Amino acid sequence: MKTIWAIPLLIGVFVLIPNVHAETLVQNLEGGMDIEITHPDEIVLGREGIISILVKNNGWEEKQDISFQFLVSEIPGLGVDPKNVRIDKLAEGGSYGENVNLKITNDASPGIHFLNIKYSQVLVSNNETPQKPFFHDIAIPIIIKEDPNVKIHTKTPESIFANAEFPIDVEVISEDIDITNVKIKIIPPKDIEFRGETLHSFSKIQKNTPIGITSRIITPTEEVNTEYKIPFEIIVQYTDDVGEQKEDSQTVSIVLRPRTFMELTTDGGIWIGDFFIAPYVSLGTIIGIPAGTILSLLVRRRTSPKKRSRKKKV
Incomplete structure (x- = not known):
């Protein structure tokens, strides 16, 4: 009472x-x-x-x-x-x-x-x-x-094309329990490389505390003639709150397609045909990746003699 x-x-x-x-x-x-x-x-x-x-x-x-x-x-x-x-x-x-x-x-x-x-x-x-x-x-x-929920959220572009880089973001959240000895693996398909780690380890992820990782997909240099889907597998291995080893996985598919005449890249660059304009160069400086030629310098060299000759005549 x-x-x-x-x-x-x-x-x-x-x-x-x-x-x-x-x-x-x-x-x-x-x-x-x-x-x-x-x-x-x-x-x-x-x-x-x-x-x-x-x-x-x-x-x-x-x-x-x-x-x-x-x-x-x-x-x-x-x-x-x-x-x-x-x-x-x-x-x-x-x-x-x-x-x-x-x-x-x-x-x-x-x-x-x-x-x-x-x-x-x-x-x-x-x-x-x-x-x-x-x-x-x-x-x-x-x-x-019956079991605790460990959810995997993967964010990727809807489609990708050859000879470029694209981001892939993975977020893991344990909704019900704290988990330990966590390993997050990204398994790419054949001929796809990554810039960054494909295996990430965490000693502990607390309940309802999302953990995110980011890598970059590097596509093959060889162009494709048709579009098709390529799978990426995300595997999360961990130890639950009662000491049992568990594994959850997710497979995401991304469309690999031919590059169009003009393509914007995720880092702010732009493809125009077979030439790439880097996002970090100044105006008038265009870098052609296949030929390795700085077009703006060629234009200046061609136009410079004409300008000098006009000044002398005046």
């Missing part, structure tokens, strides 16, 4: 849940009683979670005998501690919060389940006369997952 008066500082203590993937259920009940129940929307087999309960008496009358009863028998494999939360009395403007621990056993059934809660309270009319108990049913949806 607990008697809680107006203690606003408790609000920030009990509503925080370490699981980022959480939902808050708000109930506005009789007599100005507001209830916030923050719960994980997903729990993995063999793992634990937390439900945070916050009760606020925003009415002008006192409430007593407030209770939350968790009906855990309806979900085999779910453990709740404590199974009952009781508050003796809550005065006008008072609040109370408590954390309830959840645990899912390895033999629980994956899928969507509803954790039912029986809520009850007694309103004290005019702060003098207790009324009949008020009852309310609350259902919390919880998804039990």
